[in-house]
Amino acid sequence: MKESGRKFGALSPCAACKLLRRRCAQDCVFAPYFPADEPQKFASVHKVFGASNVNKMLQELPEHQRSDAVSSMVYEANARVRDPVYGCVGAISSLQKQIDSLQTQLALAQAEVVHMRMRQFTFSSSPGAIDMAVDQAPMGESLWSC
Amino acid sequence: MKESGRKFGALSPCAACKLLRRRCAQDCVFAPYFPADEPQKFASVHKVFGASNVNKMLQELPEHQRSDAVSSMVYEANARVRDPVYGCVGAISSLQKQIDSLQTQLALAQAEVVHMRMRQFTFSSSPGAIDMAVDQAPMGESLWSC
Numbered sequence: 123m124k125e126s127g128r129k130f131g132a133l134s135p136c137a138a139c140k141l142l143r144r145r146c147a148q149d150c151v152f153a154p155y156f157p158a159d160e161p162q163k164f165a166s167v168h169k170v171f172g173a174s175n176v177n178k179m180l181q182e183l184p185e186h187q188r189s190d191a192v193s194s195m196v197y198e199a200n201a202r203v204r205d206p207v208y209g210c211v212g213a214i215s216s217l218q219k220q221i222d223s224l225q226t227q228l229a230l231a232q233a234e235v236v237h238m239r240m241r242q243f244t245f246s247s248s249p250g251a252i253d254m255a256v257d258q259a260p261m262g263e264s265l266w267s268c
Numbered sequence: 269m270k271e272s273g274r275k276f277g278a279l280s281p282c283a284a285c286k287l288l289r290r291r292c293a294q295d296c297v298f299a300p301y302f303p304a305d306e307p308q309k310f311a312s313v314h315k316v317f318g319a320s321n322v323n324k325m326l327q328e329l330p331e332h333q334r335s336d337a338v339s340s341m342v343y344e345a346n347a348r349v350r351d352p353v354y355g356c357v358g359a360i361s362s363l364q365k366q367i368d369s370l371q372t373q374l375a376l377a378q379a380e381v382v383h384m385r386m387r388q389f390t391f392s393s394s395p396g397a398i399d400m401a402v403d404q405a406p407m408g409e410s411l412w413s414c
Contacts, residue, residue, distance in 0.1 A: 169321075170317065170321065171316065171317055171318065171321065172317065172318035172320065172321050174318065175315075175316065175317065175318050179348075179352060182352065183352060183353065187353045190353050190354065191352065191353045191354075193357075194353065194354045194355055194356075194357035194358070195355070197357050198344065198348075198355060198356055198357060202325075202344075206325060206328065206329060206337065207329065207333045207336050207337045207340065208336065208337075208340045209340055209341070209344060209356075210340075210344055210355075210356040210357065210360065211339075211340035211343050211344060211356065212340070213360055214356065214359055214360060214363065217360065217363040217364065217367065218363065220367055221363065221366055221367060221370065224367065224370040224371065224374060225370065227374055228370060228373055228374045228377060231374060231377035231378050231380075231381055232377050234377075234381050235377055235380050235381055235384070238381070238384045238385075238388075239384075242384075242388075
């Protein structure tokens with residue numbers, strides 16, 4: 123947790139109080155998370171969520187969760203500033219497409235492994251077949267069951 | 269786009285104007301996206317983003333993008349209500365972990381396919397080897413290159 127904005131007390135307001143042009147009290151809820159030297163962090167959440175909502179959301183959380191909450195709000199706000207139509211949801215949609223594609227590729231690769239094992243098994247167990255040098259892993263065992 | 273809240277004009281305010289206790293004008297920016305019969309949609313975005321920010325964000329977008337923007341804001345707001353610490357970012361983190369796991373599984377399955385093909389290739393090209401019944405796909409070809 124950066125507190126560089128607090129070292130001179132009320133003389134150096136945090137980024138939030140500076141933007142809101144208000145006195146930065148000793149117990150300011152924003153100060154531990156919005157240091158004066160990172161003004162962009164508060165500017166983004168202020169633009170997207172509004173200072174009053176950020177204040178309310180932080181007050182409703184126990185202190186040990188506030189730093190994570192601020193990080194996620196800053197991430198979300200930056201995503202909304204970059205993409206005003208989809209924001210974070212654009213990233214979620216793109217990740218879900220990537221998962222669909224990976225699942226398809228994985229199913230194909232797994233099917234190919236099963237197919238090749240079946241062929242090897244059929245061949246090695248046919249009468250007169252030579253002792254194959256190919257590994258014969260048990261059919262129930264899977265390399266991808268990690 | 270649902271406009272059920274508009275059918276009686278100013279007599280039936282949209283969900284936003286109802287919550288904000290204001291007159292719902294004919295050109296209300298909220299009305300096309302927040303019908304009176306879905307009050308929860310506006311309640312969520314109001315709680316997380318604030319009515320004034322939602323209004324501003326909608327005004328800054330061309331009309332054909334506003335419906336998507338509202339949907340993504342409602343999704344994001346609901347995620348933040350459910351998980352006040354991580355919101356949507358929690359879902360992003362979980363999807364990214366799923367992608368990492370799928371990529372590992374895919375790499376293992378692909379390595380197994382390559383390994384089995386190499387064994388088959390080595391065996392079938394050794395002197396005196398019998399004509400294998402196993403398919404010999406070209407080494408450069410990959411089933412998962414879809």
